[in-house]
Amino acid sequence: MQKEMVTQYSQALNREMHVMIYGHDGVPFLCFPTQDSMCRNYEDFGMTDQLTDFIDGGRIQLFVVDTVDRESWSAKGSDPAWRAVTQEQYFHYIVDEAIPLITSRNPRTPAVTGFSLGANHAVITFLRRPELFRGVIALSGVYDTDYFFDGWMNPTLYESAPDRFLPGMRPDHPYIALYNERKMILCVGQGAWEEDGVRSLRYLESVFREKGIHAWCDYWGYDVNHDWPWWFRQMRYFLPKMIEE
Secondary structure: OOEEEEEEEEOOOOEEEEEEEEOOOOEEEEEEOOOOOOOOHHHHOOHHHHOHHHHHOOOEEEEEEOOOHHHOOOOOOOOHHHHHHHHHHHHHHHHHHHHHHHHHHOOOOOEEEEEOHHHHHHHHHHHHOHHHOOEEEEEOOOOOHHHHHOOOOOHHHHOOOHHHHOOOOOOOOHHHHHHHHOEEEEEEOOOOOOHHHHHHHHHHHHHHHHHOOOOEEEEOOOOOOOOHHHHHHHHHHHHHHHHOO
């Protein structure tokens, strides 16, 4: 498997950030790690091995980014305004710096994906900038800002709160048409540690219906836990549906 680490100095975050690239061709995927993890997360937990046939066959190319979760979503007890600013800086790193890196390496329109908190990042990034992506695969996210910020909100955090900004989106907003031109796949199991994911996805699903957004919200069985073995199976199931023309 072709593999490369790229180090960038991020102007948005004022630090070095890293991207692991897996594969040589195919549909590019911006990949968010699980909570508090970095760019080797997919390799360390076996996702790249599970997708070897897709990667080596030139069907997909993965670009796995670092996170700053420990300073934003996970930093409970710290100043929430500072945490919200850090998340907004991270969002700008992704769209202004990481995405241009991806497009410089691969001219195809990328998809975005993530698992657990990575699914939150994937959904936030897709919903805020749908013109950049062909679609999103989000597995086992908790799309509920209150879950991470204990009910605190300000205008900065609102921008990264799909549970808040999506209900407030006007019916004729041009992004709704863009969403419906893309592929939106959000999946959660109903087993151990998935309770908050089920709750938050059912809420988002109700908002999608209200807004006329054609998202596929898929609920797997009561034996499907919040863990890598199930994400392996889900990715192999959903990937062909995302990359087919």
